[in-house]
Amino acid sequence: MNLHEYQGKALFAEYGLPVSNSKVIYEAEDAHNACRDIGGSKWVVKVQVHAGGRGKAGGVELIDSPEDAVAFARKWLGKRLITYQTDASGQLVNSILIEECTDIAEELYLSAVIDRDTQRVVFIGSSEGGVNIEEVAKNTPEKIIYEAIDPLCGAQGFQARKIAKVLKLNNEQTKQFTPMLKNLMKLFIEKDLSLLEINPLVITSGGLLHCLDAKINIDSNAIYRQPEIAEMYDSSQEDPRESEAAKNDLSYVSLDGNIGCMVNGAGLAMGTMDTIKYFGGNPANFLDVGGTATQDRVSRAFKIILDDPEVKVVLVNIFGGIVRCDLIAEGVLAAIEEVGVKIPVVVRLEGNNADLGSEILSKANIKIESINNLGDAAKKAVELAQ
Amino acid sequence: MSILVNKDTRVIVQGFTGSQATLHSEQSIEYGTNIVGGITPGKGGQTHLNRPVFDTMAEAVSAVQPNASLIFVPAPFCKDSILEAAESGIELIVCITEGVPTLDMLDVKKRVDELGIRLIGPNCPGLITPGEAKLGIMPASIHMPGSIGIISRSGTLTYEAVKQTTDLGLGQSSCVGIGGDPIPGSSFIDILKLFEEDDQTEAIVMVGEIGGNAEEEAAEYIKNYVSKPVISYIAGQTAPVGKRMGHAGAIIAGGKGTAADKIAKLKECGVHIADNLVEIGTKVREVL
Numbered sequence: 266m267n268l269h270e271y272q273g274k275a276l277f278a279e280y281g282l283p284v285s286n287s288k289v290i291y292e293a294e295d296a297h298n299a300c301r302d303i304g305g306s307k308w309v310v311k312v313q314v315h316a317g318g319r320g321k322a323g324g325v326e327l328i329d330s331p332e333d334a335v336a337f338a339r340k341w342l343g344k345r346l347i348t349y350q351t352d353a354s355g356q357l358v359n360s361i362l363i364e365e366c367t368d369i370a371e372e373l374y375l376s377a378v379i380d381r382d383t384q385r386v387v388f389i390g391s392s393e394g395g396v397n398i399e400e401v402a403k404n405t406p407e408k409i410i411y412e413a414i415d416p417l418c419g420a421q422g423f424q425a426r427k428i429a430k431v432l433k434l435n436n437e438q439t440k441q442f443t444p445m446l447k448n449l450m451k452l453f454i455e456k457d458l459s460l461l462e463i464n465p466l467v468i469t470s471g472g473l474l475h476c477l478d479a480k481i482n483i484d485s486n487a488i489y490r491q492p493e494i495a496e497m498y499d500s501s502q503e504d505p506r507e508s509e510a511a512k513n514d515l516s517y518v519s520l521d522g523n524i525g526c527m528v529n530g531a532g533l534a535m536g537t538m539d540t541i542k543y544f545g546g547n548p549a550n551f552l553d554v555g556g557t558a559t560q561d562r563v564s565r566a567f568k569i570i571l572d573d574p575e576v577k578v579v580l581v582n583i584f585g586g587i588v589r590c591d592l593i594a595e596g597v598l599a600a601i602e603e604v605g606v607k608i609p610v611v612v613r614l615e616g617n618n619a620d621l622g623s624e625i626l627s628k629a630n631i632k633i634e635s636i637n638n639l640g641d642a643a644k645k646a647v648e649l650a651q
Numbered sequence: 652m653s654i655l656v657n658k659d660t661r662v663i664v665q666g667f668t669g670s671q672a673t674l675h676s677e678q679s680i681e682y683g684t685n686i687v688g689g690i691t692p693g694k695g696g697q698t699h700l701n702r703p704v705f706d707t708m709a710e711a712v713s714a715v716q717p718n719a720s721l722i723f724v725p726a727p728f729c730k731d732s733i734l735e736a737a738e739s740g741i742e743l744i745v746c747i748t749e750g751v752p753t754l755d756m757l758d759v760k761k762r763v764d765e766l767g768i769r770l771i772g773p774n775c776p777g778l779i780t781p782g783e784a785k786l787g788i789m790p791a792s793i794h795m796p797g798s799i800g801i802i803s804r805s806g807t808l809t810y811e812a813v814k815q816t817t818d819l820g821l822g823q824s825s826c827v828g829i830g831g832d833p834i835p836g837s838s839f840i841d842i843l844k845l846f847e848e849d850d851q852t853e854a855i856v857m858v859g860e861i862g863g864n865a866e867e868e869a870a871e872y873i874k875n876y877v878s879k880p881v882i883s884y885i886a887g888q889t890a891p892v893g894k895r896m897g898h899a900g901a902i903i904a905g906g907k908g909t910a911a912d913k914i915a916k917l918k919e920c921g922v923h924i925a926d927n928l929v930e931i932g933t934k935v936r937e938v939l
Contacts, residue, residue, distance in 0.1 A: 379753050381833050381863045384760050416757045457754055487752035518894045532805020532860055535886040535896055536928040542889045543927045551896050584807045586790040617790050640929040
């Protein structure tokens with residue numbers, strides 16, 4: 266689960282990290298008062314969406330009057346911001362962060378991820394901030410430090426000093442950085458983060474470290490024990506079909522093809538997409554109905570797939586493990602009837618009682634292509650989609 | 652031979668009396684697996700599926716001497732259960748549960764490594780030695796004793812590979828689902844090592860998917876240490892960047908972890924690639 270910048274910064278503040286005075290607004294009229302409450306004569310206004318590249322897309326501005334803040338809010342609230350990280354329709358803007366302006370002397374980079382190789386939380390630091398870190402890693406790898414934190418010991422002072430060297434911090438800044446690193450690690454563990462990125466971490470004209478941005482991802486598996494974080498979920502930032510699927514406990518990812526896929530198991534669902542592509546078609550989605558493909562789940566899955574107007578044919582691929590294929594066949598038929606599916610459906614059943622399942626499908630009044638071989642089923646779906 | 656489990660493995664089931672554990676334990680028992688009892692805190696002293704139930708692993712260890720544990724407890728309690736098994740000296744722990752928080756696994760992995768205990772999973776179908784023992788949720792009927800070792804990050808994809816090798820009459824020595832999480836208890840390399848040493852295994856099928864670089868590391872290992880032929884299929888060739896494809900670990904991040912990169916590396920290291928899911932079996936036959 267992703268957080269907005271303002272939510273991330275609220276967590277930073279809770280853990281004693283230096284962030285700017287700010288206000289979040291949801292109505293353009295509130296922008297004026299927000300500027301006045303923050304004080305000063307210059308502000309930064311930033312649209313809040315789950316995507317990077319906001320600045321280049323016009324979603325961040327430096328302003329010097331509260332009226333400009335109101336104008337900026339009027340321009341963006343309710344609109345969609347398109348950046349290089351979003352799809353063509355962009356992300357809905359429903360809040361704007363107004364911050365006091367920070368005078369920047371240096372831009373640095375700091376992040377933390379769960380690294381699969383070392384199986385540790387690893388901090389990544391660089392003296393090159395405000396830019397794409399992947400580029401820095403490729404072109405000037407010597408400017409990046411990776412520091413793994415032991416899960417039982419936590420972040421230590423020597424690790425902060427090591428990172429500080431690469432960030433080229435002076436002694437005073439290093440002293441400020443040491444508790445910052447420890448607190449970021451504490452935040453990472455206590456709130457079940459999977460990613461934390463401060464780009465840029467800046468040195469102000471006064472010589473102090475300051476977090477100018479905050480990108481935080483939370484481990485979805487741990488949301489059950491993070492009730493405060495769960496409250497921060499913003500469904501407007503998700504694909505509507507994806508969030509509907511998530512509500513129904515189905516795993517769905519929208520793609521741009523025209524063959525709807527319903528598969529049990531995440532690996533097989535990816536394999537099915539690949540097979541469609543292999544035979545010259547284009548999958549419209551990834552959808553894992555889960556290990557227990559009951560009629561109810563199949564119905565809900567059909568509804569989500571058919572909500573995509575691009576879908577011309579649905580390929581159902583079920584490997585009956587513990588669940589019996591005859592029961593799945595009955596579930597598919599009932600679901601097709603219930604949902605009122607009008608486009609062709611190709612069903613491939615394999616595993617437990619597959620023959621019985623195919624027999625049920627072939628006897629049905631509804632037109633279904635029942636094909637037991639996955640390759641043939643995929644070919645048929647590709648043919649029907651053309 | 653076979654790897655990790657056989658008919659003599661003494662299995663204890665953690666979360667024994669839950670509905671999923673009951674369903675799958677029944678099927679495992681029917682398959683001939685030597686399940687010696689189970690654990691459900693608060694239900695010690697009862698009998699379930701004609702086996703004794705214990706409150707703690709310590710009691711189970713002294714009463715029925717298990718050497719493998721099969722875990723079905725809900726995700727919030729997996730860390731506790733895995734550590735309980737590990738601290739009791741159980742040699743092999745198989746955790747089926749999906750949805751274990753990643754940070755829990757960081758702690759767990761460090762501890763089981765220190766203790767030298769083999770953990771399979773979480774978020775996996777388990778493992779099976781056909782004809783001998785089934786510790787997991789895979790359908791027994793598609794398996795057949797034979798010569799192919801199968802390792803996979805995905806459940807239903809494992810079943811595809813199993814079915815195809817059974818249909819060709821090759822059968823399997825053992826099949827291990829290592830799970831789809833970012834921090835798995837065992838890696839491809841851990842299991843490749845075991846198959847390489849196993850006399851019964853003549854070829855190894857490795858089913859990978861997008862995300863991380865476990866396949867790339869395995870490729871390097873295969874090049875240097877595995878003499879048996881390895882056939883691989885990588886799922887997610889059409890997956891978009893930055894989207895999590897069902898499994899917590901299946902995400903292409905920052906352009907890394909793509910299927911194309913993995914396939915290129917595997918080929919470079921002498922691994923035979925099945926271009927398509929439906930060709931895993933035929934590729935194995937071709938290589939043998």
